[in-house]
Amino acid sequence: QSALTxxxxxxxxxxxxxxxxxxGTSSDVGGYxxxxxxxxxxxxxxxxxxxxxxxRPSGVSNRFSGSKSGNTASLTISGLQAEDEADYYCSSYTSxxxxxxxxxxxxxxxx
Amino acid sequence: xxxLVQSGAEVKKPGESLKISCKGSGYSFTSYWIGWVRQMPGKxxxxxxxxxxxxFDTRYSPSFQGQVTxxxxxSISTAxxxxxxxxxxxxxxxxxxRGGYSYFLDYWGQGTLITVSS
Numbered sequence: 001q002s003a004l005t006x007x008x009x010x011x012x013x014x015x016x017x018x019x020x021x022x023x024g025t026s027s028d029v030g031g032y033x034x035x036x037x038x039x040x041x042x043x044x045x046x047x048x049x050x051x052x053x054x055x056r057p058s059g060v061s062n063r064f065s066g067s068k069s070g071n072t073a074s075l076t077i078s079g080l081q082a083e084d085e086a087d088y089y090c091s092s093y094t095s096x097x098x099x100x101x102x103x104x105x106x107x108x109x110x111x
Numbered sequence: 112x113x114x115l116v117q118s119g120a121e122v123k124k125p126g127e128s129l130k131i132s133c134k135g136s137g138y139s140f141t142s143y144w145i146g147w148v149r150q151m152p153g154k155x156x157x158x159x160x161x162x163x164x165x166x167f168d169t170r171y172s173p174s175f176q177g178q179v180t181x182x183x184x185x186s187i188s189t190a191x192x193x194x195x196x197x198x199x200x201x202x203x204x205x206x207x208x209r210g211g212y213s214y215f216l217d218y219w220g221q222g223t224l225i226t227v228s229s
Binding site: 032034036038040045046048051052057087089091093097098100101102103104105 | 148155161170171206208210211213216217219221222
């Protein structure tokens, strides 16, 4: 069982917006602004999409945005495109000695 | 250009030992962490552990503590992940990635596929 909880799957039609949630505790998501999100296409290495809750690395589309409220972080993808179909994982710094925890992943299907 | 290049795929037998590598280039190796992530076939990403290349501070996920060893050689900008006795359940893709100041993983290696089978 993953330390952070994500929905197993979400779906949306092209052009729509979707949101993926990531729920942790006050020891990780809720306690620090150190949540990151990764996109993984089949057979590929993960790609950083959001870091420190809201920041986008250079080159990542501004259709991707992040937010946080309490112990839950969210990734929103607006203007869905077919290429957004992938698995998405959240991650957070944690005050435990392991330093990092992952979510179980969410499969995004673009209908 | 920042790059992490991992060693090639391995096929091993249960009980054998193994050490895989991750060579960084294009940045100051000792100013960052290197994290290791496991992905079993058809499954999600699992955090294994991380090493800071400045002072070799190493942390492990409880699930992997005692099961693997993370190390590094600063002189050749390379991090390692090793097993002393592989099990069939170690069959997976293993990724290394560069860890930033808040431990986000901004650059990833291409992955090393480990197959353990008798």
